[in-house]
Amino acid sequence: MPLAGTVLQVSSRASFELTQKAYLAGVPMLSAVSAPSSLAVDLAVEFGMTLAGFVRGGSANLYSRPDRVS
Numbered sequence: 001m002p003l004a005g006t007v008l009q010v011s012s013r014a015s016f017e018l019t020q021k022a023y024l025a026g027v028p029m030l031s032a033v034s035a036p037s038s039l040a041v042d043l044a045v046e047f048g049m050t051l052a053g054f055v056r057g058g059s060a061n062l063y064s065r066p067d068r069v070s
Contacts, residue, residue: 014040
């Protein structure tokens with residue numbers, strides 16, 4: 001199943017491992033309700049993924065590739 005147009009939302013912290021698995025699955029954006037680890041941010045930047053943390057209601061902190069979010 002192609003995942004290029006999807007967002008993976010997790011109800012936990014965005015860890016290095018979750019970011020790596022999302023990338024390997026072809027998911028371009030990882031969104032978490034809590035903070036990402038510094039390794040997750042580094043990996044997202046390196047792989048060109050969009051990484052969002054503290055996603056609650058209508059707000060989020062974007063750590064990489066904010067151009068994908070309008």
